[in-house]
Amino acid sequence: MDLQKSPPPPRRPEGCLVVAVRLPVRIVVLVLVVPVRMVWDALVVTGRLLRDTVLRPLGRALLWAGRALFVWPFTALWRYVLVPAGRALAWLVRALVALVVVPAGWLHRYVLTPLGRALALLARGVGAVLAWVHARVLGPAGRGLARLLKGVGAVLAALGLGVYTAVAWLARYLLVVPARWLYTWVLTPVGRAVTWCARGLGWLLGVLVTGAGLALYRTARVLFVLPALALWRWVLAPAGRFLVFLLREVGDAFGHAWRIAGRISRAVGRFLGTLFRWMVAEPVRWVYRTVLTPVGHAVRDAVLRPVAGGVRAVGRVTREALAAARDTARQARAEFRRMLFGTSPEPAAVDRREPVARDTRTLGRSTTALTKD
Template identity: 70%
Template sequence: MDLEKPPAGPPTQPPVREPEGCLVVAIRLPVRIVVLVLVLPVRMGWDALVVVGRFLRDTVLRPLGRALLWLGKALFVLPLIGLWRYVVVPSGRALGWLVQVLLVVPVVWSYRYVLTPVGHGVAWLARGIGTGLAWVHARVLTPVGHAGRWLLKGIGAVLAAVGVGAYTAVAWLVRYLVVVPARWVHRWILAPVGRAIAWCARGVWRLLTLLVTGIGVVLYWTARILVVLPVLALWRWVLAPVGRFLAVVAREVGEALGHAWRIAGRISRAVGRFLGTLFRWVFVEPVRWAYLTVLTPVGHLVRDAVLRPAARAARSVGRATRQTLAAARETARQARADVRRMLFGESREREPVGRREPSGGETRTLGRSTTALTKD
């Protein structure tokens, strides 16, 4: 019986399976029979272990766990709570108070009344020094710098006027002794030699490219003919069919395992119910019948004929014993009183003391006061 409602909507169609061949049908039946024969003892053993485990869980492990939980709470949790509540928290509060009194308050006092005034004084001194340095820079260093710059400009102008002719001569010599020969050497010697070397390098590169391409093509076709085509043929004509066959066998074995597990569960349930019914009719019902028809009347008879008269007799014996002990205690008390009277004489009776409270027998009237404050 399902406890959850199926979702509203159109009924879902079962997945349509592809048509199966005769090989699959021929493999399925023997595989399922063999798997059922192998799985049935395992499922029955598993169900027996489940029943034993549930019985142990309900009768042994759960009470043991509760007892261990209570014991752990009594031995660890409650002592730790008491330690935290009555030791750690008061110690922490006392330590916090000590830190505040011995460290925080002195630090705050020293910061407020020592460091802050000293800092203000240092800041005022630094501002004074900065103001003095700014005055020196503006009134002394800046005029000196302007004067030095004017002097350097004058010296540079003089040197420039003197060195123009020398610079022109040096430039003419460098041009005709260095630049012109270097340009001729580059144009008529280095450039042709570089072009020849580049042409030779391009030819060598093309030759190497052709050689490498030819060797690659030869190796490609050799590997294709000797390795790829045999591996492809092996995969296509051997491994793929074998894999499909093994996949079919594995799928059928898996479905057979599931089917056999469900059938074995039903068989195990039926066997369990049969054994439970057999145990009930062989052991429980005879014990119940014997308890209801034999032991209960015998117990009632024993209770009414033996136990209740014995209880009444025991109560009467106890009552007589208590009365005898009370009489003996009273006799002993009287004997002690007689012995004390013979040895020490009669004891004087105490004189009655007038009570200020009204007696119980007197009634309050209009002509007489009976209160404790106005009584005569």
Template identity: 65%
Template sequence: MDLEKPPQPQRQDPEGCLVVAIRVPVRIVVLVLVVPVRMVWDALVVSGRFLNDTVLRPVGRASLWLMRAVFVWPFVGVWRYALVPLAKGLAWLGNALVVVPAGWLYRYALTPLGHACAWAARGVGYGFAWLGRGIRAGLEWVYVRVLTPVGHAVAWVLKGLGAVLGALGLGMFGAVAWLVRYLVVVPALWVYEWILAPVGRAVMWCLRGLARGVGAIATGVAVALYWIGRVLFVLPAVGLYRWVLAPVGRVLAVVGRETLDALGHAWRVAGRISLAVGRFLAALFRWIFVEPVRWVYRTVLTPIGHVVRDAVLRPVAEAARSVGRAGRQALAAARQSARQARADFRRMLFGEPKPREAVARREPPGGGTRTLGSSTTALTKD
């Protein structure tokens, strides 16, 4: 059983003779034009890298160090050794002159005063609350015992007057309604049904006919303009696009695609050519300049350097080490003499120092060394 799928062949679109005829000359022309550009580009890239490694990067580092030395470090020093201590001093001074007195004033003056004011306000509030409750109770009594009975009496009187006036006005309203109906409403309905409605229908019929006529005329004009525009503009434009622009566009698309492919292929080929030329120039430079310099260094300068090292530098270094050793010995002797002179001077002024008292050792003394003729047992002792 085959577990791996076989590679699927890539589908390629069929190419016509026009594509094949365009591809070869375009690639030749593009290769001739691109090779100098690619070589110049590679030369510029190598020059830029060399310039970056040898000039721009050291100059940038030196400029960065100079900018730090001129701008950053002075500000850091001013900040660290001037502004920060000054700010700390001002903070301590502000704390001592403002914060501590303000805290003391708040704690021992404003807080007791505020508590006293709150207690007084609370007492005044309780007094106003009791006063409000008394006023509220008085107003409730006036409302319940005085205003409510008076309101009920006024309402009863008004209801009686309303009933009397309603009975009188009902008859008058019926007469007025009958007069309005037969003097206004009935004639208005007759005028609407027999005069206004037929006239309105006739006007609407005329307007519909006029609108249909105008619509028919506009439709005819629009159809005529449509065919005129289609014959004069659309059909020529379609023919121009179908028989001229589309074939020319296809040819230009093929030429552009092949030109782009040729540019990519020529750029890659030019890169290989440029690489080969660069390697040839590098080998030529190595055989003309580097190898002779290396040969001179190995065969001439190295033996001369060895001779100079063995004949001059090593004896000079040995002599310098001997001089340094003698100097160190002289300095050690001078230090020892100075130490001895200080001890003699101290002994002359203060006398001999007291000898140290022997301290009794608590450990038992050790036995003698055991030899062949000695013994530690009682039977073999002499």
């Protein structure tokens, strides 16, 4: 697999300026980043410890409290209130349908529909009568009246056409012909002269504006564009390249310093953990194992077990005394009741048809007590 991998791209040779900038920057950044990385690792460890010991149990407690306060009451409300209410409402709706909708449908189907059809048939007959009256009576009368009105309108139109022809002839020779002559021989030459003068004036203004714009362009190029171009090319671009190079080196230095600071912080953390284990944990463990455990066993065997046995004996004696007191109280109540109300009668004997004494049934004989003479 290693032989199949493509070789890494060759790195460009770096000059002495790059090395001279990179080494001081990395040293300074490493000195600045190491405390920050150690503080960061300490905060990470503290945050994990806080999460595992405080936040996670607190979150579980809050989750349980949320369920107890919100989920379980709403579940009980849904299960024991809303669902039964919905079922009761559904039963009520079904009863309403059975009591109202079905009779209403029957009324519509067997009463209102035949009545509506009868009314529609009656209306159709009345409409046929009205159509016959319109076709045989009202239609011919209307057509005669329309012909009369059409004749009167034709006479009025002929009179109006004569008046319109006279007015049109007067308007043509009094207004249209003079206006056309004025437009052709006066207004058109004047408009053409004005248009030619406006075109000449526009050409002159265009030449002046073009010349002024060219002069301003040359002036602005010499005064602003060429100096700005020289400033960009010979000052800002090299400064920007150097700034980009410096920022890239600072970023690489921060990454390199962060990784080295992580290793240093890990080594310091392991050293502090080992120191804490050998200075605190191991002595505490040794004291617990060699001192506290034997002392605890001795206290358990010499003190706690006898005390526990005595407590159990006292509890046993107390229970027996309480049982005796209960029996005595029960007997006293029975004697007091017997003294007040007398002895209760014995229940009468009931013949259960079971043989007694020697006449009971045995496995060795074929007869029974019930079949004996």
